[in-house]
Amino acid sequence: MSHKLGLDDHFSLSVEALTRVEGEGALHVTVDGGRVTETRLAIYEPPRFFEAFLRGRRYDEPVDITARICGICPVAYQMSAAHAIEDACGVTVGGPIRELRRLLYCGEWIESHVLHVALLHAPDFLGYDSAVHMAAHHRDLVELALRLKKAGNQIVEVVGGRPIHPINVRLGGFYRAPSRAELRALAEPLRRARDDTLTLLAAVSTFDIPDADMDYEFVSLRHPDEYPMNEGRLVSGAGLDIAPAEFGAHIAEIHVPYSTALHGRMIERGDYLVGPLARYSLNHDRLPAAVRQAAADAGLGPECRNIFASILVRCVEVLYAFEEALRIIAGYEPPDRPYVDVPARPGEGHACTEAPRGTLYHRYRLDADGLLTEIQIVPPTAQNQPSIEADLRRLVQQQVDLAGDGLEHEALRHRCEQLIRSYDPCISCSTHFLDLRLTRR
């Protein structure tokens, strides 16, 4: 049964859980007298639990424990934890270990982005309810995506010890460094995958992507020489330019009563956006020329402000990850030791790294015994929540304004879901049950 929503209705739209989103969330939209008065994205977010759980534990434990926060991006949690605790201990990791960390992150970007592009997001553009329905008619696209994901898995397996939930990462580096031969064996499959990514990018560039340019304040890491992953200053298009240690002085976490996630807000200006759009737009000049050309061929300029076009930007970042992985493998010389020592000392450390979904901030305070006394974890989805809500408000208002003789309830639900999925929110532990409730007064 379809519901029609009249212009003058007071109604609320409740999407109790979101499909094809990594996490558990619920959306509540209220429209009163034809005006959208409230959008609330209520999510369950596990970092709050982990912050409490880690207090009193040893300083070398968060690298493994925080990896359990997300089934899709454990490497991001490992990288932010390792860099922040090394910062507290006054240790900087360079050389081949730094390169291996970057290679591992390439593997995760590929796994996460390809999953989202081809199996979670593409069905929205091609008019299917799910990847399963899409696969029946677009088998080549799905097979291609599975090959790309497998290539990402291979990187994570060789560097991280297993393809999912890597176990080879420790403070200061790795338990074991791969041999040159092990990495060289990856080169040929990765070259084929890089070429396959151009095919994926070309296919996605034919999708009918809605126009929706928005005036986001983009925030991401920026590094002097490279597209950002593990290092750099946190910058924005509105002039933010800070070290990760200054994160808390510029970005506040706000508690909202309807969500266990804290919302990130720029203290000076409010909403901002992290993730592929921000990373790409603030670091386009850090991409290799071949990747910039591929982006241009797909119709992307040096900046992209349309959240629906994030599917294209993710493809470009997959292409970059393969190029970067091949560069690292070609120049790899194994380190003398797979890790550097990180002796504990009292103090505080900070790190931002670029998770597939955007900047992931970690802060740790250690006491003289190397025990953790304060922990702060700010994931990208929490930072993007105010932007998602603002976009939803605009989308629903636009749909209500255009409704004419009535807006179909199911169509509105679908558009809202599609918008939320464009952000690739990682809320962890998702359910797949959609309940739409309409209340009229």
Next chain:
Amino acid sequence: MSATLVVGVGTERGDDAAGLLVVRRLRAAGAGAATAELAGDLTALLELWRPDDRVALVDAVRTGAAPGTVHILDVTTRPLPASIATASTHAISLGDAVELARVLDRLPARIVVYGIEGTCWTDGRPPTGAVAAAVDRVVAELRPG
């Protein structure tokens, strides 16, 4: 079932760990089958099994049945019922991953889902007593000999 591959699906969130616990118990007991733990992206299943495998997939589910109920469903030739397929906790659900494999002609020779009915999904909590007992039953079912 005499499985050649047992995959435990889940996270360390209360009863969601049921599948992981079954796999760890089988591994500790030296069971002959290959084992794997999965969380997050379940399309990885398509890379885990081989065409001639007999696969047991163990996951926590939420269908409204009594806590600790073990739903045993052979999905070799038919999909998971919607009530079970929609209860999983992952970006691509267990049911979707199986159906994706079916559409792509990448199902193994036999595939049976053991869905353990859970009630607690809280980070860091141990599984409830009913689920722990169900884990025992599934381990006994899958242990060879």
